[in-house]
Amino acid sequence: xxxxxxxxxxxxxxxxxxxxxxxxxxxxxxxxxxxxxxxxxxxxxxxxxxxxxxxxxxxxxxxxxxxxxxxxxxxxxxxxxxxxxxxxxxxxxxxxxxxxxxxxxxxxxxxxxxxxxxxxxxxxxxxxxxxxxxxxxxxxxxxxxxxxxxxxxxxxxxxxxxxxxxxxxxxxxxxxxxxxxxxxxxxxxxxxxxxxxxxxxxxxxxxxxxxxxxxxxxxxxxxxxxxxxxxxxxxxxxxxxxxxxxxxxxxxxxxxxxxxxxxxxxxxxxxxxxxxxxxxxxxxxxxxxxxxxxxxxxxxxxxxxxxxxxxxxxxxxx
Amino acid sequence: xxxxxxxxxxxxxxxxxxxxxxxxxxxxxxxxxxxxxxxxxxxxxxxxxxxxxxxxxxxxxxxxxxxxxxxxxxxxxxxxxxxxxxxxxxxxxxxxxxxxxxxxxxxxxxxxxxxxxxxxxxxxxxxxxxxxxxxxxxxxxxxxxxxxxxxxxxxxxxxxxxxxxxxxxxxxxxxxxxxxxxxxxxxxxxxxxxxxxxxxxxxxxxxxxxxxxxxxxxxxxxxxxxxxxxxxxxxxxxxxxxxxxxxxxxxxxxxxxxxxxxxxxxxxxxxxxxxxxxxxxxxxxxxxx
Numbered sequence: 001x002x003x004x005x006x007x008x009x010x011x012x013x014x015x016x017x018x019x020x021x022x023x024x025x026x027x028x029x030x031x032x033x034x035x036x037x038x039x040x041x042x043x044x045x046x047x048x049x050x051x052x053x054x055x056x057x058x059x060x061x062x063x064x065x066x067x068x069x070x071x072x073x074x075x076x077x078x079x080x081x082x083x084x085x086x087x088x089x090x091x092x093x094x095x096x097x098x099x100x101x102x103x104x105x106x107x108x109x110x111x112x113x114x115x116x117x118x119x120x121x122x123x124x125x126x127x128x129x130x131x132x133x134x135x136x137x138x139x140x141x142x143x144x145x146x147x148x149x150x151x152x153x154x155x156x157x158x159x160x161x162x163x164x165x166x167x168x169x170x171x172x173x174x175x176x177x178x179x180x181x182x183x184x185x186x187x188x189x190x191x192x193x194x195x196x197x198x199x200x201x202x203x204x205x206x207x208x209x210x211x212x213x214x215x216x217x218x219x220x221x222x223x224x225x226x227x228x229x230x231x232x233x234x235x236x237x238x239x240x241x242x243x244x245x246x247x248x249x250x251x252x253x254x255x256x257x258x259x260x261x262x263x264x265x266x267x268x269x270x271x272x273x274x275x276x277x278x279x280x281x282x283x284x285x286x287x288x289x290x291x292x293x294x295x296x297x298x299x300x301x302x303x304x305x306x307x308x309x310x311x312x313x314x315x316x317x318x
Numbered sequence: 319x320x321x322x323x324x325x326x327x328x329x330x331x332x333x334x335x336x337x338x339x340x341x342x343x344x345x346x347x348x349x350x351x352x353x354x355x356x357x358x359x360x361x362x363x364x365x366x367x368x369x370x371x372x373x374x375x376x377x378x379x380x381x382x383x384x385x386x387x388x389x390x391x392x393x394x395x396x397x398x399x400x401x402x403x404x405x406x407x408x409x410x411x412x413x414x415x416x417x418x419x420x421x422x423x424x425x426x427x428x429x430x431x432x433x434x435x436x437x438x439x440x441x442x443x444x445x446x447x448x449x450x451x452x453x454x455x456x457x458x459x460x461x462x463x464x465x466x467x468x469x470x471x472x473x474x475x476x477x478x479x480x481x482x483x484x485x486x487x488x489x490x491x492x493x494x495x496x497x498x499x500x501x502x503x504x505x506x507x508x509x510x511x512x513x514x515x516x517x518x519x520x521x522x523x524x525x526x527x528x529x530x531x532x533x534x535x536x537x538x539x540x541x542x543x544x545x546x547x548x549x550x551x552x553x554x555x556x557x558x559x560x561x562x563x564x565x566x567x568x569x570x571x572x573x574x575x576x577x578x579x580x581x582x583x584x585x586x587x588x589x590x591x592x593x594x595x596x597x598x599x600x601x602x603x604x605x606x607x
Contacts, residue, residue: 018451025452029460144536144588146543148563149581152570160573167571255455259544263567273456274548277463285463292456300451 007308015301022293023075027068030282075290081283085276090287093272098291100171101261101268105253107184108191113246116196120203120242125230127208139197147256151190151263158186168265187264191256195249202245206238240310247303251296339601347597353590361406368400373555380569389576392566401557402580409546409558410587412472413539419477420484420534425527427481428488429515432496443489446482454479458541462550472551476538483537487530491523525598532595536588543584559584
């Protein structure tokens with residue numbers, strides 16, 4: 001047990017260290033921006049006095065190391081500075097949008113994970129048959145399509161031709177849960193297409209990989225049915241790789257939301273990030289990148305910890 | 319087709335080998351190959367195939383499909399069919415350059431890490447771990463904001479970011495070769511590192527690298543398209559499939575399928591490359607059908 005805790009603790013430490021390095025990378029990347037931020041805000045015609053004043057206001061006259069620590073401590077205490085474009089506090093901008101994005105990613109995960117597991121088990125059960133080939137052809141096409149293609153096909157058929165759901169997903173806090181769900185469903189289905197395929201392929205591969213083990217052959221020889229063998233005997237041992245790929249795909253959702261949010265005009269973090277990049281709104285981009293990176297690292301960390309914990313060799317050290 | 323030459327097969331002429339390879343190909347692989355060559359044809363002969371120029375305004379905005387403008391015109395009155403053809407050049411060209419760059423950087427460093435080992439390997443591997451901890455699209459957006467969306471910046475940013483993935487794979491497969499006796503023998507007789515990489519390592523890892531090239535190409539291709547779709551990739555008036563979807567997206571609400579065509583062009587090329595890569599890896603792994 002001790003060894004297990006040590007491994008997990010080590011992994012957690014490494015995750016935190018990575019996060020620290022990432023924060024440096026994001027901070028320094030923006031520092032490399034050609035030109036002066038103050039001049040950028042005021043325009044080329046600004047007087048030197050005005051530039052100096054705004055530099056002081058933004059703290060740009062401080063040395064880079066102390067500015068990094070200011071920024072980092074602000075990040076930890078929730079003070080993310082102000083948007084250069086609107087002057088609003090960044091935290092205010094992010095607040096609702098973060099919740100919207102999590103809601104969308106959560107809905108997508110709730111649909112895609114069970115679907116992927118089900119399809120994966122079915123493909124493994126009927127491996128090398130027509131069903132398997134159809135499922136694998138379908139997943140190959142789903143991985144190969146850009147998100148916006150799937151999104152616009154859905155809009156064309158479901159929103160425009162059938163008129164069931166509006167094509168713009170303008171959710172806000174005042175809507176009821178059901179209204180919100182209705183507006184979230186199209187973006188969520190788009191994300192499902194993209195992530196489901198990969199998870200399903202890995203589930204199928206993990207199960208088929210185990211099917212040649214002697215203990216599965218034993219189960220066959222005992223006369224158990226294929227369905228029972230896969231669900232009760234193979235699946236429990238395939239959990240580690242499957243959970244791993246599920247969490248990795250949830251991490252993929254993090255970037256998937258960017259394009260999907262733009263297509264559906266969904267007021268989430270991804271759309272904010274794209275807008276802010278176009279406007280070169282540094283504090284917002286820094287904060288949004290940091291949130292995306294932190295979530296991504298956290299999910300990868302969970303994947304690692306799960307595969308460590310579900311490894312029986314570590315649970316029962318000699 | 320890229321194959322490692324062996325002495326026994328050198329007497330068979332190349333066209334024979336290609337022909338027999340094609341005869342054994344699965345239908346999906348052949349289909350992928352045919353599609354790839356069609357795209358190649360369009361890319362090479364774009365100026366002869368396109369009836370109008372890439373950025374020429376030829377009619378009113380949003381003209382419907384007609385004999386003169388096969389797929390109608392876009393928001394500025396440019397011929398969509400012509401832009402679709404030119405976009406093949408631009409998007410695929412950028413993707414190819416970025417993929418090549420990723421392989422030159424990632425492949426070279428990966429082999430060096432595997433052959434030299436020790437602290438060089440440690441430093442490079444940890445650096446790559448760190449870079450890979452940031453989601454690729456987010457990192458690309460951040461860098462594009464800093465360096466602007468020029469063609470050079472796009473190729474450099476995507477090439478460098480994807481190099482981390484290439485590094486991982488190259489290092490892993492090169493490691494397996496680097497422990498072989500013949501590499502040890504080359505080391506003992508005093509061959510230089512570059513000679514070992516060129517003569518012993520590279521020829522033996524070509525086939526996994528080739529498969530990876532196809533997959534990386536798809537990945538970068540989708541990424542370039544997504545960035546262009548977001549308005550942060552190729553800048554107008556350059557025709558690009560991703561950007562064309564964005565420019566004409568409002569037509570969807572009138573029930574017209576025109577904006578879906580460039581998106582479909584992206585999807586079909588990616589599927590075709592995947593099919594060819596599948597065929598190739600199957601062949602290389604020596605598995606029967």
